Amino acid sequence: MKIKTMLKQKALFPYLLKGRYGIEREAQRVTLSGDFAGTDHPASLGNRSFHPYIQTDFAENQLELITPVADSVDELFRYLSAIHDVAYRSMAPEEMLWPLSMPPALPKEESAIVIAKLDQFEDVLYRRYLAKTYGKRKQMVSGIHFNFEFADSFIQRLYEESEQGIDYQGFKTELYLKVTRNYLHYRWFLTYFFGATPVSEANYFTDDQRPSEPVRSIRNSRYGYTNHPDVTVSYASLQDYLGDIAHLVETGKLSEEKEFYAPVRLRGGRRVADLAEAGIRYIEMRNIDIDPYAEYGISKEQVAFLHFFLLFLSTKEEGTDLDDWVKTGDRLNDEVALEHPLAQTAYLQEANDLVDELHRFAAELQLPEVPYLAQLADMLADPAMTFAGKLFQASQAENQAAVAKDLGLAYHHAAWARPYQLAGFRGLELSTQILMFDAIQKGIKVEVLDESDQFLRLQVGDHVEYVKNANMTSKDQYVVPLIMANKTVTKKVLADHGFHVPSGAEFATTADAIDYYPHIAKSGFVVKPKTTNYGLGISIFKEGASLADYQEAVAIAFAEDQSILVESFLAGTEYRFFVIDGRVDAILLRIPANVVGNGRQTIEELVNEKNLDPLRGSHHRSPLEWIQLGNLEQLMLKEQGYTIASIPAEGQIVYLRENSNISTGGDSIDVTDDFNEDYKAIAAAAVEALGAAICGIDLIIPDKTKPADSEGAYGIIEANFNPAMHMHVYPYSGAGQRLTMSVLRLLFPEVFVSSK
Amino acid sequence: MKIKTMLKQKALFPYLLKGRYGIEREAQRVTLSGDFAGTDHPASLGNRSFHPYIQTDFAENQLELITPVADSVDELFRYLSAIHDVAYRSMAPEEMLWPLSMPPALPKEESAIVIAKLDQFEDVLYRRYLAKTYGKRKQMVSGIHFNFEFADSFIQRLYEESEQGIDYQGFKTELYLKVTRNYLHYRWFLTYFFGATPVSEANYFTDDQRPSEPVRSIRNSRYGYTNHPDVTVSYASLQDYLGDIAHLVETGKLSEEKEFYAPVRLRGGRRVADLAEAGIRYIEMRNIDIDPYAEYGISKEQVAFLHFFLLFLSTKEEGTDLDDWVKTGDRLNDEVALEHPLAQTAYLQEANDLVDELHRFAAELQLPEVPYLAQLADMLADPAMTFAGKLFQASQAENQAAVAKDLGLAYHHAAWARPYQLAGFRGLELSTQILMFDAIQKGIKVEVLDESDQFLRLQVGDHVEYVKNANMTSKDQYVVPLIMANKTVTKKVLADHGFHVPSGAEFATTADAIDYYPHIAKSGFVVKPKTTNYGLGISIFKEGASLADYQEAVAIAFAEDQSILVESFLAGTEYRFFVIDGRVDAILLRIPANVVGNGRQTIEELVNEKNLDPLRGSHHRSPLEWIQLGNLEQLMLKEQGYTIASIPAEGQIVYLRENSNISTGGDSIDVTDDFNEDYKAIAAAAVEALGAAICGIDLIIPDKTKPADSEGAYGIIEANFNPAMHMHVYPYSGAGQRLTMSVLRLLFPEVFVSSK
8 A cells, every 4th residue: 555645645634633532541549648549449430330431440449531432632632631530529539540550559468459349240250360360460550542543534535545456444454454563563662752661669560570670661561461472463464363362262372352462452343353344443552651741641742643653654664574573563662661761772763763754754744733743853862851761750859659649649639629610621511511520420421512502412321311501401391491481471380380479460561561550559569571681670669669660660671671570579588499300409599799897808808808719710610700899899889888998897798789690799508408398399399380300490488487388488480491500519608419410310310220 | 338439449440340251152054145054063173072162052053152261351352253263264165154143044844953963962962852842943043141250359359448247258249149130130221232133034933922023132032042931030149049040940940050041140160059159250141142243243342341331230229129120120121122123212211321320430430431331322312323223224125134144254254364364363473373273173272371472371171281382392302402403413413313414514713614624625515604594694605615715605604603514515405394293294395486477577567466365474474475576686686687677488487585485485385295205204213313293304305206215315404493384384385284283183182082
């Protein structure tokens, strides 16, 4: 294949760097001191029997984080970072991930290394076999598995440019075989730059079958986690590869196909044997050491470089004896892996030649800047710039374990800094981020169908659910939110079912509204636009109003909407009841933006201090918003006789807003557990009358200590579809209610039946 | 009760004319020549066993139209007119309603009068008993039953003003008893003005028990449809009333309670006996002759006057002997009823005194203008102005039957003039009007919860369904229309399920969109805003485009939305498939506004002629819109080398618009029956993949004669929630598809199981 010539066709240029990617990252759970964690797999992570994102590897304390297949490097890292975020915050807060491929100091007694407590007995049996064959300690090494596929659009166009002597599937298989052989031949080059296992910790090696440390990569050397030397497989053709593996299994040299620990595996279907039918669909590179300096074990730049390198390898001529070509690679790699991390490599000339070739290749194909490419020559000149070199040098001050602990702690703190956000998806609304967090935690597959529209696809097995804005789901009927969106209809439905709603009427003309005056003149009433929007256009007359005042209120309301409502005023405190699946899962009291005086600080100082709360931020990406000191707030202060420089007395509450919206700096007070069941029953029944599965219903309650069936005990003023959830999950005060988990429970009851 | 004093309290003023109303109107079905119709009850009217709106009275050809209870006179007449509209258009087109209380000429043989063929045998038995007791002919008279209730808010406030010596229910019962006795006493006054049965037609009277015609009201006289003279009931108290009726039934003078044909019935619950428990809740006035000059048998003005008159009667002092007071009324009424319609009444003085008293009453209570009040004195002075006088005088030219036939025809034509509209509800969107028509026809209770929002409540038995915009229902899941509203998500879901959709990508920035250029440069593509709005901002390049043209198209699309889509162009014809409940019920082809030349007329003349089609109108209140000759159309003509004065050749099609929207004058062509099942199966399956119960899905099909599974046979370009239905029901050409009925079948399958 003259692939290099084909690649130079302009028609191919848009597709050159299109690929599909997947990463598996293994990591030891350790204490915040960096000690081996003897605890069980976190219970919050749901059921390991189907979890697509977070599994256990060999040992119970060894997490395996698995991204879904991504169509871009950016997408890959959204998931990789999100899954890390979930993993960190699902472990006990006093545990973290060990940031190195080599495990932390292992227990002296091998029995203290506990095999993963998996449901499937065959999985446990396999691990027992591995423990027996290789020893438990060897299984404790962690790494990155990088799954890579050229985009189909790329291979299709490449095929179109080819002579097409074989069919498309055959062409693809040949392409991957060539890339694989070259990868195996040249992987010493990667080991030089990215090898990152210079030194082992205590009790990893317990015999003299060990390198003389430090090296570039224990893991990539013959002392790493490899099969016995007599396990050899040919990559000359797919038939050879499959035949050799089958033979190894038949002769008992491998217990099963997955025990074949090659640096590259050819992948097609679910099982190795599917490859014969389907041909190679992608390849899995298993030789990548964890990058200690990458928050998620591997950097975006490294992945982009690897893609570029694989593209290059597809064009690189091979030796004539294909098996020998691979075998030579094995030998070179072992040599380079066992070099001292600060020593120059014995293959400096070959490496520099390759670097030059890579530069020419990138230039010829007019590729955008390739990460690492510019640094490679320097890294060859100065081995301290390689991963292994850098880690080894840093370890000189104290030791490698101390460096690892500090790095682990930094990543741990980053994951916990804003516990309500989800790394990788911080552009989404907070409720959607929290829902995604919970989905990933419980092993529900989640895909963002449209980010700006907060549209998710969730899946467990064959069960698919679509979710928009975190709680618009299949569980509500289409017409129900439409009922709730219409205040008049909502009131009619609730009143028909016997619930207390403010009496009132709707008007489309000023004349009709004014005619209504005699009906309400003497009692408290509210005039508001039919479609209220953040409280605009609302006038409240707690004890009736003059005709002139009423007329003005009507005009103000009509300025906001074509229809207005005139309703009796209900005195009392407004509570938001969040009802889901017939149950009140949260009750919230919202208080207008305020500060409490201490007799020392000015209002401005008190506001600034209150705004330091990490729960506060802006643009709805935090559970609470910063309190502003704008015109509205200063006017409100002025009406109370304050300026921002006033110093309120100890305990004096100063309000900066009239409205209690969280979006204008209000406080959210969770009062779920302070309510009697009778009010909860009314809220749940009202939502049932509306037919809603998910609803935020607002009740005015004058005195919540009175029985809910007493005269005037409550009035329902609004029912909200797509009610905000983040303010309940992370309230200003009171216990948080994990409503996002309730949404998932509603959508996927099967996941919550018997979580393990 | 000093009710008059109480009424004068200002607090009561807003409530004086608040009431609840219901009307039952009976009518004979006749041919368009005015002959007795021997046909069965129309099959389209669904099942009479539960139909709340359209029943049969005594005979099979005698419709009974029943309004629901309405809270205002306007509301009452919306339903009354709508139910009439449905009745007219559910009968055979060669039948109409007879507009008089007295039946048309009856068959000579009584056996030709067929008793209503009802399901319940007890209903048939009862009618057989009536036929035997009173003769079938007497049962053929029709009338208005007027159910009236003072608003509870009125009685409540009246009660508050009273001495409250009795409980509220007792107070209410006393009020209604007084009004009833006074109504019976003074009903001669109404008979004078509104009596409208001066003459009978052939074969109504068959013996000499008949008045000497003409009179004011045969129906209200002793020759009308009354009980035998020995059936007398006291209205002195509720106990007396109930006791007397029970006694009459016990002694066999009445077969059952409902045979008590009083001019006023006291009403409480469903049965007479419920009255004892519940007290009187409303009264039913049965003495009202059909007004021949009112399209719906009674006018809004008459109902308003009756309410006013009843209010007045509540204040009017009674005689001391209550039974005698009623009995006197019966005598006076019989006398006035049997007076010649053009003669002055013997009670002119009493009548004029009453008129004066009514004027004073209205003035004292500062009531708005009361209909008829101003005319009463003139009607007393000139009997020809009364209903009976007017009808009798008109009949002098030919005969009463001819007058009746012409009036009936006028109402018939009015009902058929715009058969897609529903009288009373023409302010609603057309699809909602048609849906309401179908609901009323099938006996599904329908209530408009919010007119401007097109929000309906439908009910059969305990089964309630809410519907917005005619097809937003409980049958769709909330998230499904949200999927359809998002083109990117829709395409992902459809593509995931293996359907053909245009390939493409979404962009949020101009830079990203421009970067995409190499991917599409050489093939046909479309650039459009993500949220398309009536085709704005869309550029189509059928065979690729230059970078400059592409850049311009991107800018145009971004002017309309924050995100744009760039998609491959699909060549072919666009069809709208309307899918409901897994079935394709309609397929529509839309053609841009056009005229076809004839070599004689100018384009302007052709447009004007085409616009004469009664299906065309404006503002979406007709199935098609008028073709405009505005700037856009003239520009389009200019591009083709025409002006509006051009005369296109015979058969030449001239398009006035590029877009095919019906809203801009396009033609709707129903092609439902022109399609092979394979395309229908694809449309239905695609909608199933989206999870939608109701969806309008648009397919581009290059050649619909090719099998749907052939290469490039179709592409799905859009899925629409809340798809328009009126264009399918009343298309420009092709058979109409009654999609509104499909919606009702989806919502209420129980109604369609075995319609009779």
